[in-house]
Amino acid sequence: MSKGITPRAEDYSRWYNDIVQKAELAEHAPVKGCMVIRPYGYAIWENIQKRLDARIKETGAQNAYFPMLIPESFLNKEADHVEGFAPECAVVTHGGGKKLEEPLMLRPTSETIICHMFSKWIQSWRDLPMMINQWANVIRWEKRPRLFLRTTEFLWQEGHTCHATREEAQAEALQMLEVYREFAEMQLAIPVLTGTKSESEKFAGAVNTYPIEAMMQDRKALQAGTSHLLGENFSKAFDIKFQNKDGEMAYAWQTSWGVTTRLIGAVIMSHSDDNGLVLPPQIAPIRVVIVPIVKKDADVTRLMTVCENLRNALPASTTLLDDREQYSPGWKFNEWEQKGVPIRIEIGPREVDGNTVIVQRRDTLEKKAVSLEGIETFIEELLVEIQENLLERSKKFLTDNTFDVEDYAEFKKIMNGDGGFVRASWCGEAACENQAKTDTMATIRVLPFDQPDKHGPCVICGKPGKHLAVFAKSY
Amino acid sequence: MSKGITPRAEDYSRWYNDIVQKAELAEHAPVKGCMVIRPYGYAIWENIQKRLDARIKETGAQNAYFPMLIPESFLNKEADHVEGFAPECAVVTHGGGKKLEEPLMLRPTSETIICHMFSKWIQSWRDLPMMINQWANVIRWEKRPRLFLRTTEFLWQEGHTCHATREEAQAEALQMLEVYREFAEMQLAIPVLTGTKSESEKFAGAVNTYPIEAMMQDRKALQAGTSHLLGENFSKAFDIKFQNKDGEMAYAWQTSWGVTTRLIGAVIMSHSDDNGLVLPPQIAPIRVVIVPIVKKDADVTRLMTVCENLRNALPASTTLLDDREQYSPGWKFNEWEQKGVPIRIEIGPREVDGNTVIVQRRDTLEKKAVSLEGIETFIEELLVEIQENLLERSKKFLTDNTFDVEDYAEFKKIMNGDGGFVRASWCGEAACENQAKTDTMATIRVLPFDQPDKHGPCVICGKPGKHLAVFAKSY
Numbered sequence: 001m002s003k004g005i006t007p008r009a010e011d012y013s014r015w016y017n018d019i020v021q022k023a024e025l026a027e028h029a030p031v032k033g034c035m036v037i038r039p040y041g042y043a044i045w046e047n048i049q050k051r052l053d054a055r056i057k058e059t060g061a062q063n064a065y066f067p068m069l070i071p072e073s074f075l076n077k078e079a080d081h082v083e084g085f086a087p088e089c090a091v092v093t094h095g096g097g098k099k100l101e102e103p104l105m106l107r108p109t110s111e112t113i114i115c116h117m118f119s120k121w122i123q124s125w126r127d128l129p130m131m132i133n134q135w136a137n138v139i140r141w142e143k144r145p146r147l148f149l150r151t152t153e154f155l156w157q158e159g160h161t162c163h164a165t166r167e168e169a170q171a172e173a174l175q176m177l178e179v180y181r182e183f184a185e186m187q188l189a190i191p192v193l194t195g196t197k198s199e200s201e202k203f204a205g206a207v208n209t210y211p212i213e214a215m216m217q218d219r220k221a222l223q224a225g226t227s228h229l230l231g232e233n234f235s236k237a238f239d240i241k242f243q244n245k246d247g248e249m250a251y252a253w254q255t256s257w258g259v260t261t262r263l264i265g266a267v268i269m270s271h272s273d274d275n276g277l278v279l280p281p282q283i284a285p286i287r288v289v290i291v292p293i294v295k296k297d298a299d300v301t302r303l304m305t306v307c308e309n310l311r312n313a314l315p316a317s318t319t320l321l322d323d324r325e326q327y328s329p330g331w332k333f334n335e336w337e338q339k340g341v342p343i344r345i346e347i348g349p350r351e352v353d354g355n356t357v358i359v360q361r362r363d364t365l366e367k368k369a370v371s372l373e374g375i376e377t378f379i380e381e382l383l384v385e386i387q388e389n390l391l392e393r394s395k396k397f398l399t400d401n402t403f404d405v406e407d408y409a410e411f412k413k414i415m416n417g418d419g420g421f422v423r424a425s426w427c428g429e430a431a432c433e434n435q436a437k438t439d440t441m442a443t444i445r446v447l448p449f450d451q452p453d454k455h456g457p458c459v460i461c462g463k464p465g466k467h468l469a470v471f472a473k474s475y
Numbered sequence: 476m477s478k479g480i481t482p483r484a485e486d487y488s489r490w491y492n493d494i495v496q497k498a499e500l501a502e503h504a505p506v507k508g509c510m511v512i513r514p515y516g517y518a519i520w521e522n523i524q525k526r527l528d529a530r531i532k533e534t535g536a537q538n539a540y541f542p543m544l545i546p547e548s549f550l551n552k553e554a555d556h557v558e559g560f561a562p563e564c565a566v567v568t569h570g571g572g573k574k575l576e577e578p579l580m581l582r583p584t585s586e587t588i589i590c591h592m593f594s595k596w597i598q599s600w601r602d603l604p605m606m607i608n609q610w611a612n613v614i615r616w617e618k619r620p621r622l623f624l625r626t627t628e629f630l631w632q633e634g635h636t637c638h639a640t641r642e643e644a645q646a647e648a649l650q651m652l653e654v655y656r657e658f659a660e661m662q663l664a665i666p667v668l669t670g671t672k673s674e675s676e677k678f679a680g681a682v683n684t685y686p687i688e689a690m691m692q693d694r695k696a697l698q699a700g701t702s703h704l705l706g707e708n709f710s711k712a713f714d715i716k717f718q719n720k721d722g723e724m725a726y727a728w729q730t731s732w733g734v735t736t737r738l739i740g741a742v743i744m745s746h747s748d749d750n751g752l753v754l755p756p757q758i759a760p761i762r763v764v765i766v767p768i769v770k771k772d773a774d775v776t777r778l779m780t781v782c783e784n785l786r787n788a789l790p791a792s793t794t795l796l797d798d799r800e801q802y803s804p805g806w807k808f809n810e811w812e813q814k815g816v817p818i819r820i821e822i823g824p825r826e827v828d829g830n831t832v833i834v835q836r837r838d839t840l841e842k843k844a845v846s847l848e849g850i851e852t853f854i855e856e857l858l859v860e861i862q863e864n865l866l867e868r869s870k871k872f873l874t875d876n877t878f879d880v881e882d883y884a885e886f887k888k889i890m891n892g893d894g895g896f897v898r899a900s901w902c903g904e905a906a907c908e909n910q911a912k913t914d915t916m917a918t919i920r921v922l923p924f925d926q927p928d929k930h931g932p933c934v935i936c937g938k939p940g941k942h943l944a945v946f947a948k949s950y
Binding site for chain 2: 027034038041042045068074088090103126136326
């Protein structure tokens with residue numbers, strides 16, 4: 001067990017906070033609810049950004065930037081939207097030394113300002129589809145903040161698209177959900193469920209919300225990204241009309257979709273252990289750290305030459321030779337373990353003599369001697385293996401903790417016990433969702449796309465079931 | 476002359492706005508002073524970011540993210556800083572449906588919040604230097620907004636560093652100034668003057684401000700970036716202390732440095748002409764556009780094959796084949812000219828027959844037939860030539876419009892006439908700066924590093940000169 005990290009089994013919440021702190025990922029800011037993302041945490045975000053940005057651009061969306069200050073009146077234009085977001089808004093009342101005539105909101109999300117601009121830019125079917133993405137900060141007032149998971153200010157990308165038909169908009173919303181699903185699995189090594197949100201859990205102003213839902217190591221669900229079919233709700237509120245091919249005026253069909261710095265919280269809670277952070281190689285700022293074991297009376301120059309040659313043989317941007325003299329090898333082992341570097345290589349005089357190195361993988365903590373001959377290929381393959389192992393481990397955990405339940409007593413026993421995902425029939429009534437929430441704190445995370453032909457009775461009320469639902473407690 | 480662009484000689488300000496609009500770079504947002512950066516403008520910013528970010532990281536700085544919300548009390552800690560920035564601040568008074576106990580400022584710059592964190596992170600000389608950079612949005616209330624040049628919200632990078640000695644901090648400030656100077660010249664093709672700001676023009680809270688100053692085509696100066704030696708001003712206000720190698724406690728020596736989306740304004744005003752935007756190839760989102768000239772009765776398949784082969788032979792990320800069928804070649808020529816694409820290639824049936832293409836360069840508008848044999852090399856070299864030509868042209872303009880002046884009547888004649896940069900002796904008194912500003916609107920842009928051994932009398936008051944100063948009207 002690592003110094004200063006509370007064991008996960010003892011206190012999950014403190015374990016999480018300890019990992020964030022020891023890995024120097026983030027800190028609470030002086031303003032309650034806000035966070036400082038430290039360089040190591042931000043480097044993970046940059047890796048997420050770089051890879052996801054490329055995927056988003058491949059779909060044809062273009063990046064742009066819209067203002068953070070939004071007139072209060074804009075928020076009021078879409079009824080559900082204002083109801084959902086007004087309570088979370090931060091309000092600017094003074095600027096340039098004067099009281100403002102109209103208060104300004106700090107964007108909690110940018111549908112309103114972007115739709116205002118869409119209404120100017122879109123005239124004809126030739127202007128469609130219009131697909132915009134923005135990387136930005138947003139503000140949603142948070143009363144119970146947790147670093148990365150719930151913060152008053154967070155970073156995200158938000159995509160906003162307009163289409164000529166409902167079918168095209170629907171296809172776009174599902175395409176982006178698939179981009180997120182694949183990104184979570186292949187880059188973050190986090191398996192996710194996809195499907196539709198129930199009415200009570202959908203985005204304020206959307207027709208449908210499609211989430212990716214992941215299971216954390218405490219068996220709670222974490223909504224890791226969402227894609228929304230907005231239908232014509234915003235285009236009617238903001239008058240986004242176009243002349244279609246038949247010469248008639250029609251409202252645009254819209255989507256929006258986003259993921260946030262919360263993904264970093266998802267990575268931490270999916271893979272880490274009592275020694276600290278565990279990072280999937282794909283998004284690790286440092287994939288390989290080389291630690292020289294300097295011994296008195298040994299040939300230091302020769303040792304450092306071997307270390308430097310190895311560093312130079314591995315990819316420069318993700319390999320670190322930790323040659324700091326003021327820290328001992330043990331201190332360094334602990335630091336890089338806490339920071340979740342996927343592979344550690346130790347080289348001492350004995351290794352130099354034997355033309356070998358000691359390789360430790362972070363995911364399993366297995367250690368072994370490896371020949372320097374062909375080490376580049378060995379490391380390359382081991383990184384792939386670690387990435388795959390993390391995904392497989394998470395998949396197994398998800399499977400092992402997902403239960404098919406037909407009986408409400410069992411439902412309650414699971415939710416009030418160790419927790420997990422419960423797959424069960426649901427009648428479609430909000431009353432039953434509320435009942436389950438009252439009894440167990442669990443909510444419907446998603447209605448999976450893959451639905452059975454026939455539904456059993458609702459697990460809560462016993463009336464005829466309409467949907468297969470996945471219930472869980474969540475972040 | 477291009478459709479819809481006011482000639483530069485007729486109305487410089489309208490010319491600028493027309494270019495921004497026709498090239499679809501940005502628009503005014505509904506909140507006065509704010510702007511929407513459209514995809515084509517944002518793609519330029521992404522190119523600036525990508526290249527500058529790599530340069531910043533090469534110096535050893537790491538990216539991080541600090542909150543946009545800053546307690547009002549933080550701003551008050553450094554006396555000059557609050558005096559300079561309080562009048563420009565936007566103030567959040569309500570959040571989460573409640574009036575806040577302490578108003579929050581939207582960051583106008585992040586010295587205060589970052590120094591607060593530095594004071595926690597820095598204990599020992601071992602923690603130094605600490606070099607942090609952030610890409611973020613900032614808010615400074617703007618009464619006379621101009622797209623890219625002066626906006627209430629703008630995007631920027633801000634670097635903040637702590638060092639053990641004044642000498643190291645000074646070296647860092649000058650290193651970053653050199654990074655900016657080289658970036659402006661080599662990437663943006665904008666020659667700049669460097670040096671020190673006068674007391675009255677320096678950053679609020681700095682010991683010294685080092686700017687890069689460029690000359691726009693109306694002969695006004697534009698401050699395109701700044702690097703500040705903050706000395707111990709902020710470390711004393713925020714208690715950033717470290718134990719030095721002798722075991723004594725000392726205040727850290729600091730710098731900060733930044734460039735903003737204003738750079739896009741600088742690019743527009745440095746190179747563009749009456750046909751629209753002219754972009755240096757290094758930061759152009761599209762470097763080469765291929766326009767097929769489809770003629771009736773000609774073999775369209777054969778033509779398009781030639782176009783596609785050429786597109787595939789050139790770098791994918793910066794080459795566009797404009798195969799839209801709903802627009803005529805003339806319409807496309809106009810669009811890409813207005814958008815400043817460095818090279819346009821036209822291919823019609825005659826070119827296909829002759830195994831040639833027509834190449835037009837945007838900077839000089841010269842057109843010529845070029846063989847398809849070896850076209851990749853030709854284009855590559857032409858892009859280099861265009862980049863160099865834009866820099867040389869701007870250098871010549873700067874030189875031609877910089878005047879050594881000893882007489883105040885001549886000074887006023889130049890400033891109240893065509894304008895330009897005036898190099899002249901200055902006594903060092905703010906009264907003379909104010910006099911010049913009252914008489915001509917010109918201010919001291921920079922005291923060049925390269926100073927003569929002896930100074931003539933102050934061009935304004937005639938008393939002994941202490942500095943060679945460069946005066947100009949400015950944005």
